[in-house]
Amino acid sequence: MSMPAFLFGLIGALLLLRVPLAFALGIATVATMALDHMPLTSLAVTYFSAVDNFAFMAIPLFLLAGSFMEHGGISKRLIDVSDVLLGRLIGGLSLVTVGASMFFGALTGSGNTATAAVGSLMIPTMIKRGYAPSFAGAVTAVGGTMGILIPPSISLIVYGIMADLSVARLFLAGVVPGIILGAALMITAFIISKKRGYKGTQTKFSTRGLRQAMFEGKWALLAPVVILGGIYGGFITPTESAVVAVIYGFIVGAFLHKELTFDKVILSIKSTMAVTGILGIIWATALGFGELLTLYQVPQLVSKAILGVTSSAAMALVLISVWETFIGMWMNTMAQIIIMTPIYLQIINTLGIDPITFGIIFTLNCEIGFVTPPLGTSLFVAMPIADVKLGEISLAAIPFIIAMFVVIGLIIAFPEIPLWLPNLIMGRGI
Amino acid sequence: MAIFTKTASSEDGSPRPLRLFLASFEGILSGFLLVLLTALLFVQIVNRYIFGISFVWIEEIARISFVWLVYFSAASAARGDRHIRIEIADLFLPPAALKAMTLVADILVIGFDLVVAWLGILLVGSTILYGDRSPVTEIPMGVIYAVIPVCFALMAFRLFHFNLRKHKDGAPPPLRGLE
Numbered sequence: 001m002s003m004p005a006f007l008f009g010l011i012g013a014l015l016l017l018r019v020p021l022a023f024a025l026g027i028a029t030v031a032t033m034a035l036d037h038m039p040l041t042s043l044a045v046t047y048f049s050a051v052d053n054f055a056f057m058a059i060p061l062f063l064l065a066g067s068f069m070e071h072g073g074i075s076k077r078l079i080d081v082s083d084v085l086l087g088r089l090i091g092g093l094s095l096v097t098v099g100a101s102m103f104f105g106a107l108t109g110s111g112n113t114a115t116a117a118v119g120s121l122m123i124p125t126m127i128k129r130g131y132a133p134s135f136a137g138a139v140t141a142v143g144g145t146m147g148i149l150i151p152p153s154i155s156l157i158v159y160g161i162m163a164d165l166s167v168a169r170l171f172l173a174g175v176v177p178g179i180i181l182g183a184a185l186m187i188t189a190f191i192i193s194k195k196r197g198y199k200g201t202q203t204k205f206s207t208r209g210l211r212q213a214m215f216e217g218k219w220a221l222l223a224p225v226v227i228l229g230g231i232y233g234g235f236i237t238p239t240e241s242a243v244v245a246v247i248y249g250f251i252v253g254a255f256l257h258k259e260l261t262f263d264k265v266i267l268s269i270k271s272t273m274a275v276t277g278i279l280g281i282i283w284a285t286a287l288g289f290g291e292l293l294t295l296y297q298v299p300q301l302v303s304k305a306i307l308g309v310t311s312s313a314a315m316a317l318v319l320i321s322v323w324e325t326f327i328g329m330w331m332n333t334m335a336q337i338i339i340m341t342p343i344y345l346q347i348i349n350t351l352g353i354d355p356i357t358f359g360i361i362f363t364l365n366c367e368i369g370f371v372t373p374p375l376g377t378s379l380f381v382a383m384p385i386a387d388v389k390l391g392e393i394s395l396a397a398i399p400f401i402i403a404m405f406v407v408i409g410l411i412i413a414f415p416e417i418p419l420w421l422p423n424l425i426m427g428r429g430i
Numbered sequence: 431m432a433i434f435t436k437t438a439s440s441e442d443g444s445p446r447p448l449r450l451f452l453a454s455f456e457g458i459l460s461g462f463l464l465v466l467l468t469a470l471l472f473v474q475i476v477n478r479y480i481f482g483i484s485f486v487w488i489e490e491i492a493r494i495s496f497v498w499l500v501y502f503s504a505a506s507a508a509r510g511d512r513h514i515r516i517e518i519a520d521l522f523l524p525p526a527a528l529k530a531m532t533l534v535a536d537i538l539v540i541g542f543d544l545v546v547a548w549l550g551i552l553l554v555g556s557t558i559l560y561g562d563r564s565p566v567t568e569i570p571m572g573v574i575y576a577v578i579p580v581c582f583a584l585m586a587f588r589l590f591h592f593n594l595r596k597h598k599d600g601a602p603p604p605l606r607g608l609e
Contacts, residue, residue: 018528019535020513022504027542044549044578051497054489060499061468235479243471266461273460277503278513284500332514374521 026285050284060276061242065249066108067268070117072253072260077217078103091193092200097122101143102182105150106224115144137386138396141378145367150178162341173418184403219252286338299346313351328369360418457506463499501581509588543586550579
């Protein structure tokens with residue numbers, strides 16, 4: 001048996017045995033290296049230097065900022081603005097949910113944080129107004145996934161580091177697809193609401209009402225400008241902008257809205273730490289694993305196999321999307337990006353696909369992974385709030401998943417869509 | 431075995447500060463490192479854009495704190511068994527089989543942790559022997575690298591400990607922000 005086959009077989013066996021992902025990657029690496037008579041001594045340095053990365057620091061900082069904003073009364077004010085704009089339409093509350101998720105996506109880099117922030121307020125409200133709990137849960141779970149598409153995004157940071165691309169450019173590339181996806185989800189929610197007779201809220205649209213909601217929510221609405229403005233003004237790096245986001249979220253939550261209490265600050269720090277440790281060690285062992293894959297030329301082998309089936313860029317992207325939908329059911333997004341990116345890059349470089357466009361398609365695929373069981377983490381966040389079973393919420397999510405596939409198809413057909421805004425603001429070039 | 435099975439409280443039920451600290455010091459340390467990291471990077475930004483100066487040592491200390499933060503948080507996560515498992519088998523296997531599998535899995539993880547801890551000790555030993563220091567702050571690299579053996583050994587210990595007491599505690603609360 002060849003070494004790469006052994007490596008993948010072992011990973012599969014370890015995961016089935018319920019070895020945690022980070023450690024399954026580590027054990028497979030150690031076992032393969034030992035069997036192939038490679039010295040293990042370098043592994044300790046690999047695990048240290050993998051994490052010693054300035055760009056990677058942005059991830060816990062954006063998570064902490066998102067958590068401060070979740071607890072600092074920002075989601076409530078974003079929902080109010082969204083309500084004035086969309087509430088009176090058919091299925092108003094579900095449209096408000098999608099709209100508020102888009103706003104919140106511009107504050108946080110995590111899909112689950114967005115689902116939690118918007119869902120904790122919107123799911124109970126929707127259920128009270130007669131929406132089916134499974135529908136209310138599904139629309140928040142799917143809406144929240146836009147947290148990783150609309151900048152900032154922890155997934156795009158990881159992809160950017162792996163693919164050696166400008167994170168600032170990737171962030172900008174997510175904006176237009178994010179708006180298209182938001183519109184697609186709203187249309188889906190609208191059609192379902194119309195069929196089921198979900199009415200709009202009593203909120204009448206008036207410029208005065210809008211002005212008042214926007215004034216109340218001014219610190220929330222200003223946040224994306226503060227967080228992202230610095231990056232595109234060329235003043236600061238994404239990591240530094242994450243620090244600014246933390247400080248901004250803290251000041252707004254604690255001193256301006258006065259809702260971020262000491263207990264909530266401690267809670268935010270605790271959950272950020274736990275996520276940092278869990279993701280950090282996956283990152284370290286996955287990079288060690290990736291070095292072995294490169295050594296055995298696995299990316300080239302997979303690429304050759306795919307190119308044997310098709311030489312069309314669009315067809316290859318469809319195949320990757322189908323494969324991603326499958327592994328997204330089982331695997332955590334971060335692990336998917338770290339393990340699969342080198343393999344995909346080999347394919348897309350051969351076919352001449354733009355790596356930035358591909359990053360956006362990949363992110364959309366990861367979003368589908370958030371809402372497909374058995375491992376659908378956004379569903380897990382929304383389920384207890386809506387008090388529904390995994391089966392019910394998964395079925396209710398299907399129409400939205402179809403809408404997400406339509407958006408992926410649109411970007412495969414028109415690969416220039418994500419590139420338009422970065423080219424406009426940052427100019428062409430790498 | 432008594433020290434493993436008792437909870438962190440004295441006879442009258444109030445927590446003992448020392449034992450509570452030992453039970454979760456990596457969590458406290460990583461919380462401190464997260465705040466330190468944010469503060470250092472913020473000072474750096476203010477210095478650069480308001481006063482036009484920047485200190486190389488701040489970046490070096492920030493990077494070291496970050497690596498330490500990751501590994502101490504990972505050890506802290508092992509304490510509550512929060513590392514992500516892919517739970518395909520849960521769909522079709524009976525609980526008894528799952529329990530046995532998890533035990534085998536945890537033994538493998540502890541073995542891996544100990545191997546990396548040993549490799550880390552070798553690394554620390556050799557960098558101390560050659561007298562390597564970090565470029566700016568000149569901290570011995572052996573001290574900086576010590577996070578690898580310390581945290582991997584700690585993870586092995588915490589997971590071992592978790593297996594001993596897991597029938598007492600319920601499941602930890604779910605985590606958000608992982609994706």
